Amino acid sequence: MTPRLPRKAVRAMPRKSPPNSGSADPKDWVCLAVAGAPKGVRGALRLTCYNESPSDIAGFNPLHAGPGGRLLSVSVIEHPKPNQVVVKIEGIEDRDAAAALNGTRFFVPRSRMPEPEDDEFYHHDLIGLSVVDQQDGPLGTVRAVLDFGAGELLEVVRANNRSTFMLPFTNEVVPTIDLAAGRVVVDPPEGLIDDV
Numbered sequence: 001m002t003p004r005l006p007r008k009a010v011r012a013m014p015r016k017s018p019p020n021s022g023s024a025d026p027k028d029w030v031c032l033a034v035a036g037a038p039k040g041v042r043g044a045l046r047l048t049c050y051n052e053s054p055s056d057i058a059g060f061n062p063l064h065a066g067p068g069g070r071l072l073s074v075s076v077i078e079h080p081k082p083n084q085v086v087v088k089i090e091g092i093e094d095r096d097a098a099a100a101l102n103g104t105r106f107f108v109p110r111s112r113m114p115e116p117e118d119d120e121f122y123h124h125d126l127i128g129l130s131v132v133d134q135q136d137g138p139l140g141t142v143r144a145v146l147d148f149g150a151g152e153l154l155e156v157v158r159a160n161n162r163s164t165f166m167l168p169f170t171n172e173v174v175p176t177i178d179l180a181a182g183r184v185v186v187d188p189p190e191g192l193i194d195d196v
Helices: 054-060 095-099
Strands: 008-010 029-039 044-049 063-065 070-072 074-081 084-089 105-109 120-122 130-132 138-147 152-158 164-168 176-178 183-185
Touching (some): 029 054, 029 095, 044 074, 138 164
Antiparallel strands (some): 044 084, 074 084, 130 138, 152 164, 176 183
């Protein structure tokens, strides 16, 4: 049996595309976190982070509240869960001010992000790509990049009926990723996807 060769998708954005604020092209922005509920009464706020190391979110300061939006600086005060941190935001002093940010998405300009290494891709660059087989037959569109612990998967919405299927994100199953053409070519093992 041939070993599965992993590819690497770098977490930087949630499943949904960033909203267009009207002030900038959404493709020029990377969503790094979304605000959750406040914690305590002194303005601390939970952030669900999409960067690879959530405790490093302050290294991206200042963050924009929405693409091109208000600039905010965060400092991490707690890291309670793998993809969640509790932060203090400069100028946010009480629970009510923190609660007003609940649901806010925090962005940085794409130009501030490091270039991915060879065979490494940002999630948001993969989401929305067309998925075709080796004979160029349409299979669907990448909806999400997921990782449940055993390696990354591409969630694909089928071209013909909107149901989804999963593909291991490996060199063997996804041999070609062409960002310029907006597509991935896949070679799934027989029986992995049926009735596409």
